[in-house]
Amino acid sequence: MKLKPLLNNASSKLQKLVGDRSLFEARLLLAKVLSVELVDLIREDQIEIAESDEKIFSELVERRLKKEPMAYLLGEKEFFGMRFKVSHSVLIPRPETEDLVHESLDWIKSKRVDSNSARILDLGTGSGCIAISLSKNLPEYFEIEALDRSSEALEVARINAKKLGGANVKFIHEDFNQFEPSQKYSLIVSNPPYISTEEFEDLDEGIRAFEPRLALESGKCGLDDLLLIVARYPQYLLRPGLLALETGSFGQREAIKSRLESQSTVRIWDLNCHLFMEFG
Ligand SMILES: C[S@@+](CC[C@H](N)C(=O)[O-])C[C@H]1O[C@@H](n2cnc3c(N)ncnc32)[C@H](O)[C@@H]1O
Known part of the structure; x- marks a missing residue:
């Protein structure tokens, strides 16, 4: 089949799931199958698509119709201006998490953290998106440790570090309930699990x-992981x-802040869904 009718056909199937985004998503999926960039696809709408590619494409469209996120179908997600590999073993990086990275970088720069204290710990690194984004935006002398209890997630994170550049990130297979650091850090950052059991059942399919x-x-x-991190780290x-x-x-x-109220040496501020605690 020619590219244009193939895309239109897929787009009309996807319409009921994603509305106006249907043609865009169909194009992204076909670009992935053909291993080309989106712009190349737009230029070439009269080419004939091989039957084998058509089959792979229609399987991806069927998976999308079952609500599988685009990032898993494409195998990647953009975060902090980079394309991170993702698999079902890792959470898809979210745009709001970029604010956590921005604010952490601003803090490091404002405190002029020098090479003697340039150590960072990322708890629950998943795809490695936070640790690698920090690494790419800080001098090479920063030592960054990134922890996850999932070895499958760490495999993805290591691939991302290799592909995107994060030579100073050390990945550690460990539970943050048990991790015993051998040194102290200037920054400990985490996007831990924080959905309640009830909320989980109500999440989008x-x-x-x-x-x-x-x-x-x-x-x-x-709150289990958040409170553990605030108590332990x-x-x-x-x-x-x-x-x-x-x-x-x-x-x-608010629950986290109330745990820290008695400590006068902590400066606390919120930024959207993030909480920052500076220990002086
Ligand atoms: C919400 S995801 C965040 C992933 C990534 N940092 C991001 O922002 O996209 C939480 C990550 O923490 C890991 N994790 C959850 N509990 C953990 C624990 N007790 N010890 C180590 N890692 C844990 C999960 O495997 C998962 O990769």
């Missing part, structure tokens, strides 16, 4: 059925040191 549950859910109130911060966390709701941020 595309997330619930396809993204790793262990990356999302954290106990009855979604300040002792591993240099002074000044920043604990930067992505959180779910306003209520979660």
Whole structure:
């Protein structure tokens, strides 16, 4: 079949799922099958598509119709201006997490963290998107450790570091409940699981059925991992040191703040869904 009718056919199937984005998504999927860039596809709408490619394309369209996220079908997701490989073992990087990276970088630059204290820990690194984005935007002397309990996730993160450049990121297969750092850090950053059991059941099917549950859910109130990190990790911060966390709701941020109220040496600020705690 020629490219144009093939795309139009797929687009009309996808219409009921994604509305106006249907042609765009169909193009992205076909570009992936043909291993070309989107712009090349737009120029070539009269070419004949091989039957074998047509078959692969229609399988991808069928998977999309079952609500599988585009990032898994394409095998990548853009984050902080880079294309990160993703698989079903990792959470798809979210745009809001870029704010966590931006604010952390701003803090590091404002404190003029020097080579003596240039150490960062990323708890629950998943695809490695936070650790690698920090690495790409900081001098090479920064040592970055990135932890995950999922060996499959770390495999993806290592591929991303190799592909995108993150030579100073060391990946560690460890549970952050048990990790015993041998040194202290200027910055500890995390986007941990923070969805409550009840919220998990209400999540969009595309997330619930396809993204790793262990990356999302954290106990009855979604607070188990956040509270553990706040209780356990300040002792591993240099002074000044920043604990930067992505959180779910306003209520979660208030619960964390109330745990730290008695500590006069902590400066706390919110930025959208993130909480920043500077220990002085
Ligand atoms: C919400 S995802 C975040 C992934 C990535 N940092 C991002 O922002 O896209 C949470 C990650 O933490 C990992 N994780 C969850 N609990 C953990 C634990 N106790 N110890 C280590 N890693 C954990 C999961 O495997 C998952 O990769």
